[in-house]
Amino acid sequence: LPASARLGAAGKNPSDPYELPARGNVSILHFTDCHGQLLPVYFREPHINLGVAEMKGRPPHLVGKALLERYGIDHPGLLSHAYTYLDYVKLAEHYGRVGGFAHLATLVKKVRDQRPGALLLDGGDTWGGGSGTGLWTHAQDMVDAQLKLGVDIMTGHWEFTFGADRVREIVENDFAGHIEFLAQNVVDVDWGDRIFKPYTIREMNGVNVAVIGQSFPYTPIANPRHMVAEWSFGIRHGEMQDTVNNARADGAEVVILLSHNGMDVDIKLAQVVDGIDAIMGGHTHDAVPAPLEIKGPEGGTCLVTNGGSNGKFLGVLDLDFRDGRIRDYQYRLLPVFANLIEPDPDMARYIEQVRDQEVTYDGQTFNMKDALSEELAVSEDLLYRRGNFNGTFDQLICDALMEQVDAQIAFSPGFRWGTTVLPGMPITFEHVMDQTGLTYPAVTRNEMSGAMIKEILEDVADNLYNKDPFYQQGGDMVRVGGLQYSIDPTRSIGERIGDMELNGKPIAPNESYVVAGWASVQEQPAGNTGRKIWDVVADYLRDHETVSISELNEPKLRGVEGNPGVSSV
Amino acid sequence: STVLASAREGFEAGSVSDALKSVMGSDSHDSGDITISAPELAENGAVVPITVESSLTGVTDIAILAAANNNPLTSSYKLGEGTKAYVATRIKMGDSSDIVAVLKANGQLYSSSREVKVTIGGCGG
Amino acid sequence: MSSIRVRAQLSDGVTNVRALISHPMETGQRTDSGGNTIPAHYITEVKAKVRDREILTANWGPSISRNPYLSFQFEGASSGDTLELSWVDNNGDSDSTQVQIR
Ligand SMILES: [Mn+2]
Ligand SMILES: [Mn+2]
Numbered sequence: 012l013p014a015s016a017r018l019g020a021a022g023k024n025p026s027d028p029y030e031l032p033a034r035g036n037v038s039i040l041h042f043t044d045c046h047g048q049l050l051p052v053y054f055r056e057p058h059i060n061l062g063v064a065e066m067k068g069r070p071p072h073l074v075g076k077a078l079l080e081r082y083g084i085d086h087p088g089l090l091s092h093a094y095t096y097l098d099y100v101k102l103a104e105h106y107g108r109v110g111g112f113a114h115l116a117t118l119v120k121k122v123r124d125q126r127p128g129a130l131l132l133d134g135g136d137t138w139g140g141g142s143g144t145g146l147w148t149h150a151q152d153m154v155d156a157q158l159k160l161g162v163d164i165m166t167g168h169w170e171f172t173f174g175a176d177r178v179r180e181i182v183e184n185d186f187a188g189h190i191e192f193l194a195q196n197v198v199d200v201d202w203g204d205r206i207f208k209p210y211t212i213r214e215m216n217g218v219n220v221a222v223i224g225q226s227f228p229y230t231p232i233a234n235p236r237h238m239v240a241e242w243s244f245g246i247r248h249g250e251m252q253d254t255v256n257n258a259r260a261d262g263a264e265v266v267i268l269l270s271h272n273g274m275d276v277d278i279k280l281a282q283v284v285d286g287i288d289a290i291m292g293g294h295t296h297d298a299v300p301a302p303l304e305i306k307g308p309e310g311g312t313c314l315v316t317n318g319g320s321n322g323k324f325l326g327v328l329d330l331d332f333r334d335g336r337i338r339d340y341q342y343r344l345l346p347v348f349a350n351l352i353e354p355d356p357d358m359a360r361y362i363e364q365v366r367d368q369e370v371t372y373d374g375q376t377f378n379m380k381d382a383l384s385e386e387l388a389v390s391e392d393l394l395y396r397r398g399n400f401n402g403t404f405d406q407l408i409c410d411a412l413m414e415q416v417d418a419q420i421a422f423s424p425g426f427r428w429g430t431t432v433l434p435g436m437p438i439t440f441e442h443v444m445d446q447t448g449l450t451y452p453a454v455t456r457n458e459m460s461g462a463m464i465k466e467i468l469e470d471v472a473d474n475l476y477n478k479d480p481f482y483q484q485g486g487d488m489v490r491v492g493g494l495q496y497s498i499d500p501t502r503s504i505g506e507r508i509g510d511m512e513l514n515g516k517p518i519a520p521n522e523s524y525v526v527a528g529w530a531s532v533q534e535q536p537a538g539n540t541g542r543k544i545w546d547v548v549a550d551y552l553r554d555h556e557t558v559s560i561s562e563l564n565e566p567k568l569r570g571v572e573g574n575p576g577v578s579s580v
Numbered sequence: 581s582t583v584l585a586s587a588r589e590g591f592e593a594g595s596v597s598d599a600l601k602s603v604m605g606s607d608s609h610d611s612g613d614i615t616i617s618a619p620e621l622a623e624n625g626a627v628v629p630i631t632v633e634s635s636l637t638g639v640t641d642i643a644i645l646a647a648a649n650n651n652p653l654t655s656s657y658k659l660g661e662g663t664k665a666y667v668a669t670r671i672k673m674g675d676s677s678d679i680v681a682v683l684k685a686n687g688q689l690y691s692s693s694r695e696v697k698v699t700i701g702g703c704g705g
Numbered sequence: 706m707s708s709i710r711v712r713a714q715l716s717d718g719v720t721n722v723r724a725l726i727s728h729p730m731e732t733g734q735r736t737d738s739g740g741n742t743i744p745a746h747y748i749t750e751v752k753a754k755v756r757d758r759e760i761l762t763a764n765w766g767p768s769i770s771r772n773p774y775l776s777f778q779f780e781g782a783s784s785g786d787t788l789e790l791s792w793v794d795n796n797g798d799s800d801s802t803q804v805q806i807r
Contacts, residue, residue: 200627201725201774202712231623232701243629245619424702470700474621481620482697504676532702588749591766603764627770646768655769658762660779664719667761668776672732672768 028089028351029121034341035331036216037265038126040119043134043293044320046169046428047142047153049362051108051349052445053431054321056298057398058096059565061576062275063500064478068575071274071297071317077575082300093323093346094298100393103433110322110347112156113354113362118325118347119160120355126329128215132222133157133165133190134293134318135271140169141428143444144379147370149177154185155365159358164191164211168227168271168294172450174238182207193224193269195254196247206242209254212263218332221263223254223287225270227294229484235451237534246276246481248283255286265332267291273485274299274317281305281313288337289314289328295485296320296397296427302328302342316342320397321430323347373543383441387552390438391559396429396446399475401490403560404429404446408544409492411551416456416540418527419513420464420494425471425487438552440545447529447544454529454547457538462520465508468496473504488566492527494518497567510567590653596645596680599653603643604689609682612636612690616681622673625698630654631668632681634690639665641684647693648677673698709802713788720806722753723776724790732767751775751792755782755806782806 062072073081075095084090092102093109123129137157138150145153150173157165170178182192195209210223228246231239251268258266268287270277273295281290285307298319305313318326324344331339366380396402401409405423412421429446432438459467467489474484488498497510511518518524529544531537552558571577590603600607617631632642640659644667645652654671665683676698682691711724726748733745751763761777782788784806791801 202723203629229621229623232621232699236623236701243623245623249617467700473697474699479620482695484621484699530702588764590764629774631776649768651766651768653766655766656764657777658759658764660759660761662758662779662781663760664778664780666776666778667763668723668774669763670770670774672770 028348029118029345031122031327031343031345033125034329035339037218037220037330037332038129038215039267039289039291039328040122040129040131041134041269041291041316041318041326041328042115042322042324043271043291043318044136044296044428045110045322046136046320047139047145047448048110048322048430048445049112049144049152049156049366051111051114052321053103053108053433054110054323055099055393055395055397055431056094056096058579059399059577060297061399061476061500061571061574063476066275066480070299070303071295072576074576075578077578084300089346089348090300094300100433103431106348107350109349111349111354112160112322113359114347114349114352115322115325116160116355116358117352118345122325122327130163130213130215130220130222131161132269132291133162134269134291135165135167135226136169136293136428137165138170138173140172140426140449141445142448143383143441144366146444146448146450147372147379148365149173150181152365154181156358156361158185158189159361162190164193164222164224164269166194166224166226166269166271167192168230169234171226171230171239172234175242193222194226195223195250196228196245197226198243200241200243203243210258212258212261218264219262220265220267221258221261222267222269223251223258225251225268225272227271228276233484233486235532235534238450246272246280248280251280252284255284259286264335265330265337273483274315275480275483276485277315277317278303278305279480281307281315283308285309285311287313288330290316291326291328292317298324298344300344314340314342316344318344320428383439383444385440386437387440387443387549388438388555389557390432390436391434391557393434394432394438394442394560397427397487399487400565401563403563404432405490406492406560406563407558408446408548409490409564411548412454412527412529413492415547415551416454416527416542418456418493418525420524420526421492422467422526422528423490423492424530425475425489427487438558440549443545443548443552447548449530451530451532452543452545453531453536454527454540454542454544455531455536455538456525456527456540458523459526460520461511461518461522461524464494464518464524464526465511465520468508469504472498472500472507476500476507491564495564495566497569499569501570590656591651593651593653596647596652599645599651600643600682603653603656604641604682604684606689609689609691611692612683614681614683614690614692616679616692616694618679618694618696620695620697622696622698625673627670628673628696629668629670630679632666634665634683636665636683636685636690638686639683642667643682644669644671645680645682646671646673646677647680648675649673652680707802708800709790709792711788711790711802711804713804713806715782715784715806718780719778720780720782720788721776721778722788724774726773726775726792728771728773728792728794730767730769730771730773745795748773748792748794751790753777754789755786760788
């Protein structure tokens, strides 16, 4: 695949970042992992995103300066701010918020006007988690926004946490005739028959383009299985090859995979499955400025992309397909800066109206906008989540858990969603819902042995750092409060975690510790306190009025000297 | 019958090797052209789908073992004339384990293995 | 109603059989809420036949999942042939069913 315009001028800070003339005859627009963020937000990219084994130093495992160097992006500037955490607060104050569906809608229209027939793909994690309005309307807020935005095709992950019945209802009713929900890797647990259509073929300027859907393979493991008890997932790369072959046999000339695998999994998939031209990827929330060109098993090239998160980016892939093959391509991951784009009035009106609505949730009736705008406390520090280990907002959640339910240790999931709060900003209930809004919010308090705590940390670390990406789940490391530890990501399961201490004393394998947590995947969570995570965090904030994160409890890192996936701040 | 008794013995065996001696008559085998399809991560340790397939001809027996189970042998299959070297079933796994598939073809044993991880779950992105 | 649900589909000369059997497949290792051991109760053998031809014999131990699934493939059958599937468990209980290959 000869590519004349790989990154092109993308690395330089352009005078108009949205001036992007079309190239070729096949165009794919892609956004992913917006996590229910209808309004513009702040979102800080990670300073730790470690790759191990063959993934070391390979995108997306580059942070800060290493990322900018790899893609030739100047700093400081619009693009360096979009793709990295560098000088985050200063540049966030300068460039303002990112994303928002009204701004995204304007950008989609502009890009589409230059690309007749272009398809808009939504990679999933659209209905949540991380949104109060999504939770309270059972995703109706996002479903109607997707229809308004003109999404053509989607696949899913957090969508499934609304339950199989709700997914079916939306796909069969709201989406019918408008949005195709595709997944080649979701089957019924009894007979193994597919639940969703695996692929669709659309004609674009005379070219038959197949889009295959791949939902998050580990949904029933990373999220509660009981919500999709009759469905089985998995990577199913053998079936993926069959699906590609079937699509080609059906006349597909270009094959696009809309994937929620996560980027490392997508890269390996491109290495083992023949015949995919491009993967529009999500789940791992990696904002990767240019595609990786991956060689397939038969020598073909697959472009592997990942589209960031939280509504921050719109991916645009233009392909020049002539005489039976792709001659050239152009890809941009356009950052959506709210200050640089006029909001689409129709979408803006819709968002205002959907938020200013009364709902009943858990026996209480309230106006969503009123509830979300409550100012709970003021933050003295920058609050963010994304990164392999504790972010400052995670630290706050862990602190809240330990204080509110009287625990020695807190565990908080390594979700990659959750927006950022600038220093001095009031922390609203909306910020809390951005970090905690999901359909299984029970806060738990359990006694655990030191050995069990170690086992949990080792298990999660292996899901993050297994040398074989097909064994990775694509979440970040579980966040911890109280407990301190060291981690060597380059080692194997059972050998990564060390130096476990609580208040300066080693954790004893046989001793018992009180551990608070939330988002248990069990249907009946052990140690359920009866409280919900957002109430625990909100109560903590109301009690404290101002919060500062004096010490960020990051583990001691071992074995990663010189790894460009880590940078100290 | 004695044949049945010995066929059942394999299920009591505490190691892959003992189980194979019992069910296949030997534990020495070559690596063969065998494909094991299984999830990399089990969604539910109580129901792990396993498919064993091979292009080898003359396959008369297939055994599926979960090496880390206390009794590794899960099942064995006698194939009639014209039956393909293809079996799919679902097994219980207590812990992460190598899944071992052993085939007998023209009296010769072949094997292949593949790791299935049983994880605590949760904490996903 | 039979404990066995089976589908047998012929395509390009190969019959693909998929079967689901209702059975507890108790290992004998579990205890009930009163702390009593739940006795082992599992299928030991599944047989598939077309007329008198033995297609497959499965020997199962207790680590086959509850409500077990079995799939296999064979050549040489015709559409309309009858496939017979039967099982026996460790208590000596048994069941069988017949299905037409389609
Ligand atoms: Mn996501
Ligand atoms: Mn996801």
